[in-house]
Amino acid sequence: MSIRTRVRQWPVLRQFTTADHLGRGTAVRSAHTEELTPRTRTADRMVQSVCPYCAVGCGQRVYVKGERVIQIEGDPDSPISRGRLCPKGSASEQLVNGPGRVTTVKYRRPFGTDWEDLPLERAMEMIADRVLDTRARTWEDADDEGNPLHRTLGIASLGGATLDNEENYLIKKLFTAIGVVQVENQARI
Amino acid sequence: MAECHPVGFQWVMEAKARGATIIHIDPRFTRTSALADLYLPVRAGSDIAFLGGIINHILTNEKYFREYVVSYTNAATIVSEDFQDADQLGGLFSGFDPKTGTYDTTSWAYEGMETAAAAGSRVVAGRQPQANAGEAGDEFGGRGAALPHSEVRRDETLQDPFCVFQILKRHYARYTPEMVERICGVPPEQFAKVCEAVTANSGRERTTAWVYSVGWTQHSVGVQYIRGAAIIQLLLGNIGRPGGGILALRGHASIQGSTDIPTLFDLLPAYLPMPRAGSRSNLDGYLAAIKSDGQKGFWTAADTYMVSLLKAWWGEAATQDNEFGFDWLPRIDADHSNYHTIVDMLDDKVEGYFLLGQNPAVGSSNGKMQRLAMSHLKWLVVRDLNLIESAAFWKDGPEIATGEMRTEDIGTEVFFLPAAAHTEKDGTFTQTQRLLQWHHKAVDPPRDCRSELHFFFHLGLLLRDRLETSGLARDQALLRLTWDYPTLEGDEPDAEAVLQEINGRHLSGDKAGTMLSSFVEMKADGSTSGGCWVYTGVYSDGINQSARRKPGSQQSWVAPEWGWAWPMNRRILYNRASADPDGKPWSERKAYVWWDEAAGKWTGHDVPDFQVNKAPSFRPERGIGGPDGLAGDDPFIMQADGKGWLYAPSGLLDGPLPVHYEPLESPVRNAMHPQQANPTREMFPRRENLTSPSPPEPGSDVYPYVVTTYRLTEHHTAGGMSRWSPYLAELQPEFFCEVSPELAAERGLEHLGWATIVTARTAVEARVMVTDRVTPLVVGGRTIHQIGLPYHWGVGGGNAIVSGDSANDVMGVALDPNVHIQDSKAAACDIQPGRRPTGPALPRYVEEYRRRAGITVETGTARMTQHEDGT
């Protein structure tokens, strides 16, 4: 900015040259203020979503910029929520970008005293090994009377109420196929 | 509702603005109470008496909606003369076996069906497999129990002494306003206001809705609470009509979905039961236990639903010859529900545990038992957004502090895998009104974070890879499974492909490969697939209907083009009942779905929940079952007789009608019957789960107060999604207890000071909130103090912004026999000023209380109440 423009931009001068003589409005507006734009406007895209907390199912609009969620707010189109959100829904952005969110695998070895890091692929392999090992050891093919059981009671699972239907479907399908029957979720609690 | 579902509460405020009366009945004065026209404090665990009082009011004052009751409910149906009601047997129904703690429900049946209830096998309390009994109540999420046929004798004058209506009258005669006061602590004049409001606002022109949450379900008689409300609503004609219903406000984004597509031990998708070990363990036997061909309604097509499911799962490998792979399904033979599994962990029977977005160390009853159980595991996989207490129990859990566990002694191998957030994956949530809503992925999950879809798909691939060459029979179910979902970027399985599989396809014929548009298209011959028959239609016309987002402002008030509701996009179930028997709206005000005589079809604001061309006057021929057996005035199309069940002749394990029992831990004697608590409750008598004595057992004065738990607006359940959020944590930073000024005076508690709350399980400390919002109740001439504990806090989570003792640690575990849910909404406790002891002094402190109360493992476990005179 040239000195000249700078001077012309000087609010004291603008107080004299514009209608805002007392310097409480247009005369004192900064260039930054003049360019103020909501970040929803400059977002790369908006996708419609659903609040992940309770089961009211409020509509959310998720704004993304630079492949990062920058804003989550109520979706006025939703006939359920009409754009409104409770404090939890309103805090969804913090759920996603939260300071405490752990984004890497943590591993605690048996009798270990602290967390260790583990590559995701390695963790998956280890879990697959544990599943098959326990399953083989605890497999029940039939009961005492010879009725088929085809199952293991050595493995259990809890959770699903916060997950998608598609996820619950794969969970139930896979667990059932490997004979895990102790599959439960919050609906029981 | 304002407290836990604030955005849903906007509709209550809308109703209020239009003149609706809002009544709030709760042990605790909440944000809902603040906005209600009438608030009634009630003793936790006494609601069956309260609801029964209303039923009695309706019946004795002839306030029921007679035309609705006669036509649409089983009020006129005649019940077996063998049936004996609870008032005749001291609080038990006919058929109780004190040895097993279970009922033989044969005598509860409709007249002429007395043998029928004995079909099939069942799971009972106490885990003993027992053949020759009816199905358990836990399977009836989407239907009534089976009947052998629909030929029932009815007396539409409702005068027959054995008709349901007369049984109801006799059963509820004892539920007088005075009895309500004696049990619930609600003064008769206050109670009368509720009765007056509910009955005045029901009928042709008006409807009343009941809304509940886990304050009703989490009791050892939880199912019967809901049954109580169902009876009121059926008597008043409030089911199937706009502004009516019994609305469950569920607490998790897809808790309804996780019941429909169940991550539950006893169900397959869409309320098909898990097969049971035993004589009927082939497909036909399995189907015969679900339905009979003689009964009415859509459950008679269960074979098409089941075969389509098997085809979805095993595809080409599912053939007529192998019963579509039915034998690959694992069998259940006992109650394998959550708390049983926990107990099995303590007994070292369980090696591995997956926790998927759930925090039982804080959120489940008897948190200490949960944590102790997990320390017995060989391995634990936790998938969550934050390092929740259940993942870190071995490190900083409360038992480490007390010395009851030592980190170095815990052999559990723990894998914490970070999960993807809702914005980082595609998929549907099913909300509390059965509406499926697609949420679109916005961004990729960061670093190691993955969706469950990703985790389970790839876990499945890894397992198959390892077993590829296995010839073992047990591995075939996995190897033959359809597990070839297309993947998107990042090897993420395509959620739409999964939803399509759920919806189902035509597998042969002209339409082969196209999506089913309705479950009615399903076939039992293997020519269709479908992973969840109630969801069929969500992908009709090849379009993801759950992703529809036509703005609410651009469509009718029913908003049928927003998302998709199961079944068949119907927004109100049983909406045929919104019209009178002739098919006309009960009133113009309440018109919803009606018969268009000229067009010869049902029409209206919603998708009719009825065969669309079936005239109101239609009457089936005798002996016809299934959908075609439904008469034109049978609105309850999923019920075996087409009627709403005031009285449940089968399907429930603890009685055909609700009876008031005291909570397992209660400060008072049951005023209604000699039987103190639900005799069929499931119990876990062991050191880790002690129960304090209730009258008539001695020692109950050691724990003189009632403690209940609940949620706050600012937090979410066990805190895994809120205590890590600074904005939410700062709104309710500390664990507190709510007590009345009277109790504070009695115990010397100071506002904002500390208090220790102790039960038979353990003791926790909380900041004290002395408030007039908690009201001492006079119950049977005695003042009962109730203590409220929000249960959002826990100790030992990594990086949590706020932490504190966990309310669920003080609650015990006993289960409703029907659905295996714990009774965590009323327990006995003591409260003392000051902080609790720490370290090893804490278990000693708790033990001293137990000693004074004379608690042993057997305390509170007697099924039949010992009478005061020792009989």
Next chain:
Amino acid sequence: MTVQADAPRRRRRGGGRDAEHLMVPPATFTSYYGRPIVKAAPWQSDIPAYLFLGGLAAGSSLLAAGADLMNLPELRRVARLGAFFGAVAGSAALIHDLGRPARFLNMMRTAKPTSPMSVGTWILTTFGPLASMAAAAEVAAVLPFRIPIAGRLLDAGARPAGLLAAALAPGLASYTGVLLADTATPAWHAAHRELPLIFVGSAAAAGGGLGMVGARLSETRPARRMAVGGAVLALTMELQMERSMGLSADTLHSGKAERLFKASRALSIAGAIGTVALGGRNRIAAGMSGAALLAGSVCTRFAIFEAGQASARDPRYTVIPQRERVARS
């Protein structure tokens, strides 16, 4: 109008029990849990220090101008240096107190008659260089060498600069009274008719006091007159102020403000008496009296500052006067 004080309040409850206990208080109180309604200024001691320093600068510059015109060189030197010190240290205090000191120049963006701070800033920023120039001339005069060019400029400019600074001094001394009064702080706003007068009095006392401390006895007559006059004006207006303040005058009589206020009165009265009795005769007595007046001025500023802060922190000073005002009208 009754007001219950701090919440949570105690309440007797329970059937005949004597136990009193705290609870979520019912809202019969007339404040929200005893919390303040208005906010106290976020200012630390920088601001009352500036009030004093600005006053000192103003008083001194007037004294310097007079001394210059009347040819009282020692008094002139002391006063010019005092004005310079007051302006510079005062400006430093002001900048130090900013939340973003690096942005102090933003004060010059606007000139707002609605903002006493804006007005004061312009006065101070004009005053400061003028006073500095005058002071620089004094410093240059005692240097063992002559500064080329600049020295000559200083010689020529010192008097006009000093006179101009003195012309601004009344504004500099009085605007700070408006600065405090033009707030919702109950004690300050209630005193808006007196604060400028008290502050000019205090400024005169401080300036005069400094002159008494620093100049030889023969030159301090104007300083003594100004000091005593200022002290008398301030003390008199303080009495009037206490009446105007109504309820919020309580804040001058409790806590920190009370101690300061008492000290300010004692020092000012003692200083004034000392000045009148001995100031013209005894160099040490004059110095001590001057010092007492300076200290009195400091205490006056701090007392009024603290009283205002206390009045903001207690909602009673906001609620009761407003209620009374409504009741009167």
Next chain:
Amino acid sequence: MPGWSTAADPAADTGWSEAPARKGFFTDGSVCIGCKACEVACKEWNGIPEDGLQMLGMSYDNTGGLGASTWRHVAFIEQPRRPVGAGSLTPLPMVAATHGQNMPASSPETGIRWLMSSDVCKHCTHAACLDVCPTGALMRTEFGTVVVQDDVCNGCGYCIPACPFGVIDRREGPAGARNVGIAQKCTLCYDRLRDGMTPACAQACPTQSIQYGDLDELRARANHRVEELHAAGVTDARLYGADPADGIGGAGAFFLLLDEPEVYGLPPDPVVTTRDLPAMWRTAAVAGATLLAGAAAAFVRARS
């Protein structure tokens, strides 16, 4: 008169030509459910840091009050339920007299009453913070609202004691953290308004307790609401800050209360301090003249 504008349209008075209709909030305490969505939505949108993890024991209020890092604050007041219509209702300049106040009490209820209401910056027509700001950081927008320009404010702190509601404050915190050291308060989501959006709090509010819109329309709606409540027997209902004749020229964000203002932590009769500024300047002139005269007098026969 400096500092004291009589213009009905504050935007026009501050140099805005062709300004849109004045915008504001109507916060209806009679339908507030105390969920605090407004507090969170505000913080989330405006990037305001968490500011305190203490339990305050003020019913469910652990926020305390408005400040630099709290731009919406929900007050919770527990009180014994009085017979309907028996609550005090004094006519105040901020609380326009209404016809409902003398209605007879009907159906007294016992029990307790739990009042909740979301407080916010009032966006005064005559805004003291704006008047006293020396840098022009505080600015009247084209919507008639008052905002702090974060890039201008140097944290002098003068606006803080100037505000008669105790709204604005200087953000404390580690140096370098966002907006630390400068004055902060509700902007009525100025950035959102410029894009035709609703402020974050009003958008989130589940029960429409917070309504955003054209001030004229909001005032009409609020008057209607009060009439409605009075007709329903809720005679405690009264508006606060809706009257342009009050001490701040009417608030851009006004309230429907069910008890006296001070019960909610609001001043009963706030007056913009700059209303007295002309008088103060006159006093200052007198004071300055006195000083000058005194100084001159001191030099009469200056040499001893």
